[in-house]
Amino acid sequence: MTSLLTAANVDASRADVGTAQAVRLRGVERSFPRSRGSHDVLRGIELDVGAGEIVAIVGPSGCGKSTLLRLVGGLDAPTGGSIQIAGSSVADVDERTAVAFQEPRLLPWRTIAQNVEIGLPRGTSRRDGRARVRELLALVGLEHAADQHPSEVSGGMAQRASLARALARNPGVLLLDEPFGALDALTRLRMHDLLLKIHAVEPTTVLLVTHDVEEALYLADRVLLLRTLADDTDAEAASIARTVAVPGIRPRDRADRGPADLRAELLEGLGVDTHHRTALEETR
């Protein structure tokens, strides 16, 4: 593993993809039985995520984003199609993946360090575990809070502990379900840069569900829009309706006005009227 001393100098745009794993979805479907018939949530999901890639998933509420992440993590099984990580099928609660949610979900009776410890792979020796927890707490800037309990730390600190716990098992694929959604705007911006630092230091593939188009465009290599296809008005199941490749290398310039067209494309895909005019239209 990269030492934390050198990690501070790592260029976040050039993650070493050593332990990161590729994800492949083919014809993935998920439907839930109902008293009459079934509720088709996802259909025809085809996706290849390269090792070390950061892919953001946006889509209207209830379209199946969390369901999709749960499928990739093996927390739920598809009703059709296949999901592979590094060429082999995802098995229930796949140990190659780790998940972090909108709420940190820390155990209140354990300290921050003990909560991070929960994420360690089974069979980790006490000594290695202690060193690894210390290293992760340093990575997320929580060394000083190791012995505090979740009720004694801020929301942002709790969320950093949750990220450290997810990283503890060296996941090949990190699944993030609106991880910054409950944080204030400024903390969220700081967390973005922390995620990029983590991505550089602890090589992993990231699938990030977010409602925040800015966040998606700042962090991701590609942004997927999950929703029912416009030309399939009878369908209730969602598919990947659009894929947007985000230009520029990370860390990106937050003040860059360049991706305005992409932002508008995504927001309009989400059903938001942006009143956006392209550069060509501006000159008319």
Ligand SMILES: Nc1ncnc2c1ncn2[C@@H]1O[C@H](COP(=O)(O)OP(=O)(O)OP(=O)(O)O)[C@@H](O)[C@H]1O
């Ligand atoms: N275990 C389940 N049983 C039945 N229906 C479910 C189950 N899990 C999810 N669903 C349904 O699947 C659909 C998609 O849910 P999901 O939580 O994936 O949406 P989402 O895109 O993450 O929404 P949000 O943006 O609000 O978090 C919803 O209609 C939900 O009711």
Ligand SMILES: [Mg+2]
């Ligand atoms: Mg969700």
